[in-house]
Amino acid sequence: MTQFLQYTLQGLAAGGFYALAALGLAVIFGVLGVVNFSHGACYMLGAMISALLLQHFGLGFWPALVIVPVIMFVIGVLVERLLVQWLLKLDPLYNFLLTFGLTLLTVDIMKRQFGVSSLKYEVPAGLTGRVSFGSVDLSVYQMFAAAFAVLVCLAVWMILTKTRVGMIVRAATEDPERSRALGINVARWVTPVFGFGIALAGLSGVLAAPYRAINADMGTNFIIILFAIVVIGGLGSILGAVVAGFLVGLVEAYGQGYYGQLSQVLIFVLMAAVVLIRPAGLFGREEAA
Amino acid sequence: MRHTKMISLAALVASSGLVLSACGSSAGGGPSSDGGKISDDKVVLGLLNDQSGVYKDLSGPNSKVAIQMAIDDYKAKYGDKAVAKKIEIVMADHQNKPDIANSKAQEMYDRDKADIILDVPTSSAGLAVATQAKAKKKVYINIGAGTTALTGAQCNKYTFHWAYDTAMLAAGTAGGIVEGGGKNWSIVYPDYAFGQDMNKSFTAAVEKADGKVQQSIATPFPNDNFATFITKAESSKPDVMGIMAAGGDLVNFVKQFNQAGLQGKTQLAVGLMFITDIHSLGVDQFQGTQFTDAWYWNFDDQNRKWADRFQEKTQTRPSFAHAGNYSAALNYLEAIQAAGTDDADAVVKELEGKKINDVFLRNGEVRAADHNVTHDVYLAEVKSKAEVKEDWDYEKIVKTIPAANAYAAPSGTCTM
Numbered sequence: 215m216t217q218f219l220q221y222t223l224q225g226l227a228a229g230g231f232y233a234l235a236a237l238g239l240a241v242i243f244g245v246l247g248v249v250n251f252s253h254g255a256c257y258m259l260g261a262m263i264s265a266l267l268l269q270h271f272g273l274g275f276w277p278a279l280v281i282v283p284v285i286m287f288v289i290g291v292l293v294e295r296l297l298v299q300w301l302l303k304l305d306p307l308y309n310f311l312l313t314f315g316l317t318l319l320t321v322d323i324m325k326r327q328f329g330v331s332s333l334k335y336e337v338p339a340g341l342t343g344r345v346s347f348g349s350v351d352l353s354v355y356q357m358f359a360a361a362f363a364v365l366v367c368l369a370v371w372m373i374l375t376k377t378r379v380g381m382i383v384r385a386a387t388e389d390p391e392r393s394r395a396l397g398i399n400v401a402r403w404v405t406p407v408f409g410f411g412i413a414l415a416g417l418s419g420v421l422a423a424p425y426r427a428i429n430a431d432m433g434t435n436f437i438i439i440l441f442a443i444v445v446i447g448g449l450g451s452i453l454g455a456v457v458a459g460f461l462v463g464l465v466e467a468y469g470q471g472y473y474g475q476l477s478q479v480l481i482f483v484l485m486a487a488v489v490l491i492r493p494a495g496l497f498g499r500e501e502a503a
Numbered sequence: 504m505r506h507t508k509m510i511s512l513a514a515l516v517a518s519s520g521l522v523l524s525a526c527g528s529s530a531g532g533g534p535s536s537d538g539g540k541i542s543d544d545k546v547v548l549g550l551l552n553d554q555s556g557v558y559k560d561l562s563g564p565n566s567k568v569a570i571q572m573a574i575d576d577y578k579a580k581y582g583d584k585a586v587a588k589k590i591e592i593v594m595a596d597h598q599n600k601p602d603i604a605n606s607k608a609q610e611m612y613d614r615d616k617a618d619i620i621l622d623v624p625t626s627s628a629g630l631a632v633a634t635q636a637k638a639k640k641k642v643y644i645n646i647g648a649g650t651t652a653l654t655g656a657q658c659n660k661y662t663f664h665w666a667y668d669t670a671m672l673a674a675g676t677a678g679g680i681v682e683g684g685g686k687n688w689s690i691v692y693p694d695y696a697f698g699q700d701m702n703k704s705f706t707a708a709v710e711k712a713d714g715k716v717q718q719s720i721a722t723p724f725p726n727d728n729f730a731t732f733i734t735k736a737e738s739s740k741p742d743v744m745g746i747m748a749a750g751g752d753l754v755n756f757v758k759q760f761n762q763a764g765l766q767g768k769t770q771l772a773v774g775l776m777f778i779t780d781i782h783s784l785g786v787d788q789f790q791g792t793q794f795t796d797a798w799y800w801n802f803d804d805q806n807r808k809w810a811d812r813f814q815e816k817t818q819t820r821p822s823f824a825h826a827g828n829y830s831a832a833l834n835y836l837e838a839i840q841a842a843g844t845d846d847a848d849a850v851v852k853e854l855e856g857k858k859i860n861d862v863f864l865r866n867g868e869v870r871a872a873d874h875n876v877t878h879d880v881y882l883a884e885v886k887s888k889a890e891v892k893e894d895w896d897y898e899k900i901v902k903t904i905p906a907a908n909a910y911a912a913p914s915g916t917c918t919m
Contacts, residue, residue, distance in 0.1 A: 217734075217735075217738065220734055221731050221734070224730045224731050224734065225731070227730075228728055228730065325555070329559065329560060330555075330556055330557050330559060330560070330750075331560050331779060331780070331782075331783035332751060332754040332783050332784055333783070334783070334784060334785045336785075336787070337762065343764070344763075344764045353762040353763065353764070355762060356730070356762065424758070425755075425758050425759055425762055426727055426755055426758065427727075427750075427751040427752070427753075427754035427755045427758070429751050429754075431751060432727075432751065435725050435726075435727065436727060466728060466731075467730070467731045470722075470728075470729075470730075470731035470732050470735065471731050471734070471735055474694075474720055474721045474722070475694040475721040475722060475723055477722075477723060477731075478723040478726070479723075
């Protein structure tokens with residue numbers, strides 16, 4: 215029983231992190247309709263930039279938590295203005311291929327520049343050690359990462375659903391023609407949302423830096439799990455991404471605890487089951503599918 | 504419609520994570536041209552390794568520098584009496600892929616007139632080149648790959664294995680730690696050929712030394728999150744946790760092992776670790792970890808002197824693979840000197856059974872039976888930050904494992 219509780223706790227902690235990592239993917243899809251394959255590469259850039267900030271400027275985890283998302287936001291805006299926007303009107307496959315190409319390019323450039331060995335990064339002071347809850351315990355950092363991630367998810371959800379800005383963004387993207395007729399500058403909102411999604415990927419990269427290997431390949435495997443999460447949760451659904459993030463975290467932890475090498479396969483079994491029963495995902499809009 | 508398409512697209516991407524790709528390799532035959540004492544009037548040393556991927560830092564382009572050092576030493580030693588007057592190096596990147604290694608090896612032997620191919624990390628690539636060496640009847644000395652198949656079922660007359668293999672890593676690390684009191688083990692290994700091999704070798708070595716493997720836990724490969732695997736491995740309260748992952752997965756594991764509060768509590772043993780791994784992650788994370796090293800640059804004066812020369816040319820310290828490439832190239836040239844020709848059969852005859860003591864090999868012997876080059880190896884422990892006196896000063900040698908204990912007897916599956 216203790217063992218089970220311990221696995222559950224670890225699953226929830228991993229799930230919080232997954233939720234944040236998948237959130238940007240969900241936001242970009244929900245608002246722009248772009249399947250952003252480069253999300254894993256942006257996550258990698260977030261972690262790499264954190265490590266480089268530390269190595270070259272002595273800027274640690276806390277400043278990185280602010281600086282990295284800003285840098286990634288700028289990168290996101292540039293990519294949207296220069297590339298993504300021209301393909302928005304075409305079949306979504308085009309932007310998918312574009313972001314796939316960007317991923318290959320980014321990963322290889324980073325490999326060329328910084329090699330393939332992992333970069334150094336330590337757990338920030340003050341977040342080391344373990345915290346116990348009765349018979350089970352968790353590393354302080356993992357708990358912090360999960361709690362922080364959930365707060366960010368909550369904030370994003372609030373912004374998109376409860377504020378005027380969120381309303382405009384949703385209107386601009388769900389019905390661009392009518393929004394334009396009502397005097398909304400649609401293009402003005404699409405770009406920052408893309409940048410915002412990319413910034414979220416960068417932010418999850420910063421959170422990953424202290425407990426994951428930081429190298430050019432770190433996003434390559436991770437993006438696959440993120441896609442599984444957004445498919446389970448329902449593409450474009452923020453609540454879906456969060457719930458599915460936790461589900462996947464739990465499935466992975468139980469898998470690791472009880473079924474060993476099947477732990478990753480179970481995630482995809484879950485995905486297949488969800489898609490069979492609810493093709494639009496747990497929280498996807500059924501009528502659109 | 505658009506939405507459905509995108510869902511299937513995303514699902515497709517996600518499912519592709521489950522698809523594995525397999526690489527095939529084919530062996531090609533060809534004539535070997537042997538004329539006169541030195542074929543084509545020059546000796547060509549081919550260096551085939553990873554110039555851009557995970558093993559680049561470990562060996563990569565700097566091994567060319569090490570081989571050049573061997574050439575310089577050979578020329579300095581024999582001067583005008585040198586049998587090989589003109590010596591060249593050709594180099595290629597095999598990207599750790601067996602099919603590329605196979606075609607590059609063919610090119611080297613045929614087009615570049617290479618008399619020998621050196622290094623070739625990654626077991627599958629290393630085995631592909633062995634097939635070529637056998638077909639072309641040309642010498643091949645592997646340094647970078649770990650598989651015992653090179654000197655086992657897939658051995659051949661022209662292939663030698665110079666630095667280390669998985670059986671030696673297991674005997675060194677598992678045997679050494681169990682003798683030191685670490686009796687109960689949990690082993691965590693990635694579930695593919697290399698990990699399964701390592702798990703088998705380590706389990707056998709632990710049991711041979713009268714230790715006990717309480718759990719062997721297979722993990723997916725690659726894998727980012729090891730938290731629950733670590734909890735599970737720790738649940739049997741082992742003295743030692745053995746991790747058989749390499750590269751990024753090893754880093755993930757070690758970071759999460761430390762965050763689980765186990766550093767200094769449970770002895771961490773790493774199946775395959777290179778000094779470049781410690782360098783990239785820092786001694787803090789690895790402090791106290793034990794592993795087997797085939798050679799360490801700061802072990803004694805002789806090694807250090809060589810490492811200083813290497814550093815002058817590369818601005819970095821050598822890994823065991825660099826020293827291994829030097830030793831293999833130098834002994835190959837010495838064999839040519841002794842044979843008076845670069846004819847492969849004559850050189851092989853010179854090398855077989857040769858006992859060697861050089862900067863890399865201590866109590867070394869080129870075993871005639873299976874061409875495995877056995878030598879003393881070292882059980883090393885990663886220093887604490889306070890103990891590190893200079894860059895790359897990361898290891899303290901816990902003990903020297905004599906060649907006879909480090910290497911398994913010829914397997915009997917090898918027929919030349």
